Amino acid sequence: MSFLDLAKSRYTTKRYNANEKIADEKIQQLKEILRLSPSSINSQPWQFIFVSDEKTKSELASVSFFNEQKINEASHLVVFSVIDSVEKFEEQIRQNLPEGSVNYYNNFLKPLPETEIKSWLQRQVYLSLGFFLSACASLEIDSTPMEGIKTEEYNKILQLNGYKTLFAVAIGYRNPEDTNQPSVKPKFRLELENIIKSI
Numbered sequence: 001m002s003f004l005d006l007a008k009s010r011y012t013t014k015r016y017n018a019n020e021k022i023a024d025e026k027i028q029q030l031k032e033i034l035r036l037s038p039s040s041i042n043s044q045p046w047q048f049i050f051v052s053d054e055k056t057k058s059e060l061a062s063v064s065f066f067n068e069q070k071i072n073e074a075s076h077l078v079v080f081s082v083i084d085s086v087e088k089f090e091e092q093i094r095q096n097l098p099e100g101s102v103n104y105y106n107n108f109l110k111p112l113p114e115t116e117i118k119s120w121l122q123r124q125v126y127l128s129l130g131f132f133l134s135a136c137a138s139l140e141i142d143s144t145p146m147e148g149i150k151t152e153e154y155n156k157i158l159q160l161n162g163y164k165t166l167f168a169v170a171i172g173y174r175n176p177e178d179t180n181q182p183s184v185k186p187k188f189r190l191e192l193e194n195i196i197k198s199i
Ligand SMILES: Cc1cc2nc3c(=O)[nH]c(=O)nc-3n(C[C@H](O)[C@H](O)[C@H](O)COP(=O)(O)O)c2cc1C
Pocket: 010, 011, 012, 013, 067, 144, 145, 146, 147, 148, 149, 167, 187
């Protein structure tokens, strides 16, 4: 399928088929794809937690507001987290990145207030979300990106250390009765002329 067709057919799944699990081989591919996500200066300030254990998944579902049922019915829940200390991040890049990248960070990012550095780190993780949703579509896996979760509770349940939760994505296979499918509910987007300009 062309990328345009994938973009037209992927959608935020609201109901999953609880009996259909994603094969391990596809989960492995998704893990490799996340590892290959691009990020500014190759900063990679993230950790991704794949949850398939039903007990943990259901605990996380219970602190996910209106997303509870989706998570319980989905095959897996993937939690996206960002490194929580600027000092730790700086140590990570010193150890792993070429001097030019570290210099770029030191010159352009390090002088900024901590909140702006942290916002820059979070933006890298959001970029991996776009990559991941497209990857799911290409593997014919349905997905639900979710900011509607209690991130502090996620940190506790998952006992995160050095990272904190930003958002999560439920993945699995749709319930055929899901009314959010584009075949039932056409996608809404702003008109192309209003959001794309050509010069
Ligand atoms: C960062 C982010 C957070 C979102 N959070 C939720 C959520 O908590 N629950 C939900 O059902 N949908 C959530 N959505 C789905 C959006 O509402 C959806 O992507 C948008 O309406 C476009 O619809 P489509 O994905 O079906 O094309 C989220 C999407 C993104 C990108």
